[in-house]
Amino acid sequence: MAKLNVNPTRMELRRLKNRLKTAVRGHKLLKDKSDEMVRRFMLYIRENKRLREEVEGELQASLSSFMLARATSSDAVIEEAVAMPATSVKLGVSSKNIMSVDVPVFDIKEGDVSELYPYSFAGVTSELDTSIASLSKLLPKLLKLAEVEKTCNMLADEIEKNRRRVNALEYVMIPQLEETIKYITMKLDENERGATTRLMKVKSMLEERKDGDK
Amino acid sequence: MSMREGLIAVVGDKDSVLAFKALGVDVYPVDNEEEAKDRVHMLARTHSVIFVTEQVAQWAAMYLKRYSVRPYPVVVPIPSASGGAGLGLAGIKANVEKAIGADILFDKEDK
Numbered sequence: 001m002a003k004l005n006v007n008p009t010r011m012e013l014r015r016l017k018n019r020l021k022t023a024v025r026g027h028k029l030l031k032d033k034s035d036e037m038v039r040r041f042m043l044y045i046r047e048n049k050r051l052r053e054e055v056e057g058e059l060q061a062s063l064s065s066f067m068l069a070r071a072t073s074s075d076a077v078i079e080e081a082v083a084m085p086a087t088s089v090k091l092g093v094s095s096k097n098i099m100s101v102d103v104p105v106f107d108i109k110e111g112d113v114s115e116l117y118p119y120s121f122a123g124v125t126s127e128l129d130t131s132i133a134s135l136s137k138l139l140p141k142l143l144k145l146a147e148v149e150k151t152c153n154m155l156a157d158e159i160e161k162n163r164r165r166v167n168a169l170e171y172v173m174i175p176q177l178e179e180t181i182k183y184i185t186m187k188l189d190e191n192e193r194g195a196t197t198r199l200m201k202v203k204s205m206l207e208e209r210k211d212g213d214k
Numbered sequence: 215m216s217m218r219e220g221l222i223a224v225v226g227d228k229d230s231v232l233a234f235k236a237l238g239v240d241v242y243p244v245d246n247e248e249e250a251k252d253r254v255h256m257l258a259r260t261h262s263v264i265f266v267t268e269q270v271a272q273w274a275a276m277y278l279k280r281y282s283v284r285p286y287p288v289v290v291p292i293p294s295a296s297g298g299a300g301l302g303l304a305g306i307k308a309n310v311e312k313a314i315g316a317d318i319l320f321d322k323e324d325k
Contacts, residue, residue, distance in 0.1 A: 038314065041314075045306065045310055048306055052302050052303060056293050056302060060293055062233065078232070091262060091263065093262045095285045104285040104286055106262075131233055135236070136237050146288045152309050153305075154285070156309040157282065157283065159312070159313040
């Protein structure tokens, strides 16, 4: 690990020691954050998987019964039947903060459920009723899936970003600082030893000269 | 987020999306890649939740990636009427691998 390019002075040493302290503290904090995010992520991803599997199965069933309905009636009839929806979905959207990640939150307001079928029963087959009914039951689950899946997506991104930061601190910044601090300490010690030796040498030289004078 | 009103849209081939129309959500049938991209891009400004069929999700992957960094719009791939290729579950798997570093969820439960 390369050391930083700094002058080996006491001032620099002091500055680096402070930086090291900050880096170690930051590393610990980020690591804790990472752990907590992973814990939350695990909760969400389990739900995500469960919802996704449920929704995909049920959606498939509703859509295939809708296909069946289309097959038994003419295209025009079906399109006319669904053209003017009787219900409308109202969705309150906001966002909440999970470990400094902004994730979406939906507030599903149930529409008027009494009028689910926007057509007269005389015109269409019962397959259409079944598919519309199951689809409308599925919609809240679909929205929940949307919410959870987005949360998982964003958390996964953030966890990855956070891990990069932790690694950068752990494997680059902290070793670099430690190495540089060690280098400066050793350089200063060496200078001190050099100075002591020089003093001793000078002293002995002076004593020799004094002896020679006598 | 105040400018959004919580509108929901469904984009995909006509067979898959028409049924949603009866539920009162906005339905946009698309047939090709250009249409799908334009539609998703436009809806991203007005709608909060966009359900797209897996085909559309692949077509508009570039936009979907861009939306993934902010809370809205929420774009969710759903299987089409003719079946899904498992894109949704693949996405979950990718998320697990990204966050944990290994796929622990599917190994354990899919025995």
